Amino acid sequence: MDRRTFLAAPLALAGCAPQTPGLEGGFTGIAMDRGHALRDRLEGAAPAVTHRTRVVIAGGGIAGLAAARALRLAGVHDGVLLELEDEPGGNSRAGSVGGIACPLGAHYLPVPGDHAGEVQDLLEELGLRRRVAGRWQYGGDDGRHLCHSPQERLFLHGHWQEGLLPVQGVGESTLAQYRRFSRRVDELARVAPFTMPALKAWMPNRPPAPIHQALDAITLDDWLAREGLDDAYLRWYLDYCCRDDYGAGSARVCAWAGIHYFASRHGFHAPGDDEGAEREGVLTWPEGNGWLARRLAALGAGQVRCGTGVLRIAETRHGVEVDALDHASGRIERWQADRCIVALPAFVAARVVQPAPAFVQEAARRLQWAPWLVANLRIGVPLADREGAAPAWDNVLYSDPVPGGLGYVDAGHQRLDPGALLAGPTVLSYYQALGDLPDGRAQLAERPWTHWRDAILAALAVPHPDLVGRATRMQVTRYGHAMSIPVPGTLGFLSKIGLQCPPGKRWQLSNGERVPLPPTPGTARLLFAHADWSGYSVFEEAFTRGHAAGLAAAG
Incomplete structure (x- = not known):
């Protein structure tokens, strides 16, 4: 891409990468081998045990967690959520490095607008939204959950400027x-x-506007x-x-x-x-949206079963059957239920739903997914800085030499103790989107963690010359299929699926407003809820779809 750069070409930069023999770390957060184990598992294995419940939720990302909460709101408490990883949350999971909380994925939620009433309702339940003197106030009683200033800065022409839009020079x-x-x-x-x-x-069941179709x-x-x-x-x-x-x-x-x-x-x-x-306004926490995911998990109905990968979902004469692999014991468990909410990416749903509806199979063929990487780097003491804008929460390098590099957020930025903020250790969460690399997914699977470590450290050493000497550990989280990419035609394709769905019921928010829920793709007993059905992955899309599916499953 034709961009102006302030650094040498990536290959030249790699040649002078800083030496980091003492920096420990490795891959963490996502067990990629579990997904491969599900893919390679022999079909037809008999279940070791059979359970009965009213609703099974397959997938514990934000959509699945929202569905579980909606079941509780609708008075349904007999359900189970099956999640492949050791903690629910999907792209909103959290972790820690050396005892310091940090995000493993999404790290903020913009204050939701008027169309995101379901998300507003959640924030009210969590104490993050309340009416004060006739106006809505976000961030809790003292606003501590709103991002502190300074919020963003950009490293451009050898110094930092406020904001991410290039303006200086x-x-x-x-x-x-x-x-x-x-x-x-x-x-x-x-x-x-x-x-x-x-x-x-x-x-209500209308296609996108002509101008939206043209832009799509x-x-x-x-x-x-x-x-x-x-x-x-x-x-x-x-x-x-x-x-x-x-x-x-x-x-x-x-x-x-x-x-x-x-x-x-x-x-x-x-x-x-x-x-x-x-x-x-931006809501954020040291652990990113993991703060929301963990609290959302506590608000749901039924039990959450982590470390459990779904192998098969099938409609039966009287309901659904869901076979899942418990990775700790290695045994297959069967769940029989009235309905199943399939809160899985479309390509996974197409494999495990047997037989998968035609629209799910087509979505798996047409949608494209971006790999992502999140590197959490623990810093023992604050870094030296180039001149310009003060350290911020979000720090971006203009024309970052790391392919797909998006800069880093500082997990310590939300601390309320000035002393800890200025002198204590912190974690820098560096983000890398690999959707433009033809072999990005293969690189994630095959290259050692040190490959990613060295490239990231070399890039960040330019604005922070003392980075290598102050870094103590790096943990790298990989997402092979982090999010669907809204390439041309995606909106038109997915809107046609939405137009074929029955209209959603109305739901009363905590402020008394009755709002229509969106139509939910599905069949008589299967309901599909995932950000994939919006064509791109953000909290508002995943949550609203999961919420609607949960209420539909309870109805």
Whole structure:
């Protein structure tokens, strides 16, 4: 990609990578071998034991956890959630390095807008949303769960600047293109609103607006070229945003998703156009969205069975059968239930649901998934810093030499003790989206953890020269299929599935409002709930789909 860089080419950088013989670490967080064990397991093995329950939830990501909570809200307490990993949460799991909590995946949740009523209701139940003097207040009683300032900074031209949009050292032509893009985002949002979650735009059983369909048909790069938006800084920033939310860059992501990133939440603000505007609120924790996942798991109905991989889901004459492998004992257990909520990625659902409905098989063929990597690096004492903006929560390198590199967040940024913040150890969580690498998944599976360690340390040593001497441990978490990528045509394909679903029931939120739930893909006894059915992976999409499936299963 044609980007301006402040560092030498990646190969040259790798040649001068810092020596790290004493830095311990390894892979952690996701047991990739378990997924392979399920794939390779012989079919037809007899179950060692059979259980009976009312609802089985297959998959313990945010959609599955939301479904379990919805069952409880609907008065259903007889259920089980089966999760492959040792802790539920999916891409929102948390971990720790040397006793310091850190995210293993998603690390924040923007304050939800009016279309995300189900998420707002959850935040109210968790004490993160309440009405004060007629206005909604987020972040708890003292606002501690809102991201502290400074929130973001960018390493550009050898120093740090505030915010992630390149502004220091750019010319007037760049600023003019920022303003043009900002106006186009506003214009498109007025023609046909972009909602978060996006599935709300398809209700009640209506197709996406014509302008959304047109944007879905081309990549963001192609749309920018048609608009004459060719500035290198603007292109870098939009490519970064696509990789950050969708796992792949603007050359693969459709224009609808690229516009939706801004129009559905906070818009795009060119420098000087948002004077006096309130900064978008972001909820975050040292352990990232693992804070939400762990509390959501405690709110669900029935039992949670971790370390249990689903092998087979089949409709029967009187309900469903779910066969699952308990990885600790090595035995197969069968669950008989009235209904099953399939909160699994589409490609997994197509393999384990027997026979899989045609729309599930087609989704498995058409959707594309991005591999991801999260490297958590423990730092014993604060790092030396280049000049410019002060240390922030989110720290990004312009044209990061690591392929797919997205920078790091500081797990210690939310500490309330100033002394600990300034002098204590912390964990830097570095993110890498590999959706643009043709062999990204194979690299994750085959390359040693030191390959990722050395490239990341070499990149971060430029803004932090003393990094190697202060780092004590790195733990690397791999996601082979972290999220679906909204490539051109994804929105149109998935909206057709939504149009074929029966209308959702209405649900009363805690504020008394009765809102329609979105249609849920499924059959008589199987209900499908996963962010894949929205075409991209964010908390609001997964949660809303799981919530709707849970209420439908209880009905």
